[in-house]
Amino acid sequence: LEAAEPVAETPAEIVVAAAEPASTPPASGDVQPIRLLTGNDYAPFADEMLPGGGMVTQLVEMAIFRADPAIPYNLTFVNDWQAHIDALLPSQAYDLSFPWVRPDCEAPATLSAGDLSRCENFEFSDPLYEIVDGYFASAQSDLVAATSYSAFEGTRICRPEGYTTGVLDAAGLSVPKIELLRPLSAVDCFEALAAGKVDLVSIDAEVGDSALAELGLTGQFVQNPHLTTFLSLHVIAHKSNPRAVEMVQKLNGGIAEMYESGEWYDIVSSALSRGALQQ
Structure with a gap:
């Protein structure tokens, strides 16, 4: 995702005690929740109206749980996607946003100004899903x-x-x-x-x-x-936010565990099957 000027709006927020939706112990009061950010109108990947908030939302939540079940987080939907990278992550109002395409950062001379800025200023997780x-x-x-x-x-x-x-x-x-x-x-x-x-x-x-x-x-x-x-979807953190960058590294471990356990396949196949039925 990438583009114009932020639009003021009231975000929808879902506060989650920990990374697994059901019956996980509350985190210590000293732990500041990780502030996750996504948006709507990005089916089948992210949308409040989709089961589990969409395929990538489910993948991110499972990756957090696999990284550390005790990590608390807040999940917020803000539909102005450009505001995520222009303001909300750089200001550290939020820690992580998803899903975002990773440009070809290894070939900076070929990139637009927006994509080059994305490569220079954001940390990308390992790939969550490949798109065509x-x-x-x-x-x-x-x-x-x-x-x-x-x-x-x-x-x-x-x-x-x-x-x-x-x-x-x-x-x-x-x-x-x-x-x-x-x-x-x-x-x-x-x-x-x-x-x-x-x-x-x-x-x-x-x-x-x-x-x-x-x-x-x-x-x-x-x-x-x-x-x-062919492109890939990722979680991103602004490099000025060390806590968020550290969380990306933890997420990568959770993503690897999902692949190994088969949970990644289960989430993706279920989401795509629902989409095929709707069409």
């Missing part, structure tokens, strides 16, 4: 069959605010070669596509499929199968 980022168009559009990014030059592309534009930049699809629309959510992008206001939606496959299902547009708009990018 691509382009959706009308099922009748010639753009669905395109095999070269040059075919997208001159088009109107929608990519939600908060999402990195690195995938567009890497494909040579920056303004002014394209016209770029940055609304708040994936649903907003697909509404614009259905209304003929844009030609393409740039987004990962599972979020796109979920948004189309929510709008009742499944089958009318499809993903180009030829032009895709």
